[in-house]
Amino acid sequence: MKVYETSVYILDVSYEVHGSEPQIIIWGIDESGRRVVLKDKRFRPYFYAVLDPTVYNRADEIAQLIKQLSRPRSPILSVELLERKYFGKPIKVFKVVTLIPEYVREYREEVRKIPGIAEVLEADIRFALRYMIDHDILPNTWHTFKVVEKGPNQDYRVDTVLEIVDVGSRIEEKISPPKLRIMAFDIEVYNPRGAPKPNRDPVIIIAVKTSEGVLKQFLAEDKNDRKLFKEFIDFVLEYDPDIIVGYNSNRFDWPYLIDRAKYLGIKLDITRRRGVEPKPSVYGHISIPGRLNVDLYDFAEEIPEVKVKSLDEVAEYLGVMKKSERVNIPWYEIFRYWDDPKLRPLLLQYSRDDVEATYGIAEKFLPFGIQLASITGLPMDQVVAASVGFRLEWYLIRAAYKHGELVPNRVEREYEPYRGAIVLEPKRGVHENIAVLDFSSMYPSIMMKYNIGPDTLVRDPNECLNTKCYEAPDVGYLFRSDPPGFFKSVLETLVRARKAVREQMKSLPLDSPEYRLLEARQLALKVLANAAYGYMGWVGARWYCRECAEAVTAWGRETMRRAIEIARSLGLKVIYGDTDSLFVTYDKTKIEEFIKRVENELGLEIKVDKIYRRVFFTEAKKRYIGLTEDGHIDVVGFEAVRGDWAEIAKELQEKVADIVLKTMDHRKAVEFVRKALEELRRSVERGTASIEKFVIWKTLTKPITAYEVEAPHVVAAKHLIKMGYSVDVGDKVGYVIVKGGGKISERARPYIAVDVRDIDLDYYIEHQIIPAVLRILEYFGVSDKHLKGVGKARKTLFEYHK
């Protein structure tokens, strides 16, 4: 039995129970590029039982009571009395260790009932993650282990199995991953009757692309997809990817493949654990043991600029593939392209484009996913699927372990609203030379400055007679100034780490892999720090603290008020402000003075974020249009940046904004709109207009039956369902309004079922285009009459301006 040390790049961690022995399974790649499984048979599941302080003297007795719960299948192996901290306070707990992970839940319930046990903690930390946390093992990083080589094992599709005899430590300086095998895939399904059904409709194409540049397609034989499945499975096993990426694959491709395979009686045997197939797992992702299955749609959700997040739109936005340079087939017509021999080559090209685009998106996003995993400690397939709150929470759980802090349970709480930020009333009109100043990371900075957190919140004011406390304005909550609380420490760590990363980046060429890696890392660190405030105000958070979140916004409001005072005292005119930003007249020397005074008097950093040559406000908050020095138009809040307005209305509004701000001649804008309306009417009547310009996209936020009103998008969704398509919660429904009488909702139709000549152009003019362009032009005295009609209206316009 030869023990040696090896370093392994961690991909994923899971566990198995063999007989009565739990085994930690680590999937990784060793320094020579071998795919390996590391087994650790020594780790045991446990949880903590918090002792009530009144029974500290009877600890032995209570420990005995716990031990007596022991059952043969999974005995209680030990009950150890330990000192830990809970919300910063030292307490005594029992660490209750058992054998089989599944038994933790049962013992937790029984232990909770024992008199003298105040609370049971950390019983819901999954076993594999527990192991990683306790051994400080982070996914997508290199670690050393002392192992014994066990050689290949037919249960695991890896080069060798290594048994861990000692866990070493992370290799901090080795930041680059080994050469990873990445496979993008995309499936096309036969759909002659709308939404495809696995027990009826075959998978007709599976396209794959690998990081070696191989692109392959597996085709059904007409409607028979058995061979396709076999070839796909063989390919995956042969290529043996470490990472599998798809687009919307957790919600569509994998569930479909799984159900279809089941229907066909085929084992979808593609994982690295022989006999185990892909299956649904935490945070809605599909788990593929030994491989990281990443759904790129999860990243797309974080791109607010892209409103309709289809693969082609996202690929276009990221510069991966132009929509104009790829085959576009409406998804509801795929079956037709498959059936028609003349069209089929187009479908094949479409499928190739899809998988190329998918692979391209993966190249952009995987570095960020890798960094998120290596910071939060959650394996990449999980962390990518998890929401921001859970990502931060896993980071906090790791931090808590290092601090000797216990992790609070997630408890059901009633939602309590609280006051947020200040939004100033904008000064209407066009302003010249305006500087936009932003506080840098206002909320995280406030949290650090005032040591805000659940463990530093003072519930008894008398405590502040002896120790220094900070009192939040407006709300009066008190926070101990010392020692640094949990959140403060965590935020300082994140901020310090980010600074160091950015420092490292300076010495690297912008196009080097290391630079890109560090860029992704600093972004991940920033995202986590910025989530801390929202996290504290989230009722689902383990470290929920409404008072803390409330104090943060209160200090934020006070900071804004005082900054405004300082600006005014310097003679800077404040045009607008929202939460942590101020729009003031751009006077270079005064602004420099302002920045200095804010830093001195408020202790927070504020910076010039933007300078507008012109900026236009209506009376509405959160909406403005700015013209930057380089001639760029920023549209903020208006219809032009909203996904739920017809493209035609957005385009015209954007153009109006551009004309007005650049030329300051609103009559030109009026002329432009009038011409555009005329042309539009012609093109709609001729049927040459594109229906896409009239589509209104709205998200279905709940099941159809849960709606109280018959909103247009709900009606359109019902039409889709009647047509055989499936519409799920979270889907975007694209509808148009057709001619006819009655309510708008009664005339809402899925756009795929409408000829452009049937759309109700008057609805679009009256309810979309005119409101959108008047939002800007109204300020200049323009009314709908100036925009509509012919001849006479033109006269009226000139009369108005004479």
Place this chain on the structure above:
DNA sequence: GCAGCCCTATTACCT
């Protein structure tokens, strides 16, 4: 029966 008013439901934005 319906115009006009007001309130509510709904969505997506901003920071």
Place this chain on the structure above:
DNA sequence: ACAGGTAATAGGGCTGCG
């Protein structure tokens, strides 16, 4: 399924008319 603040549309109930 990280927060609150905000704008805007369409539905739908109600009033009052005649």
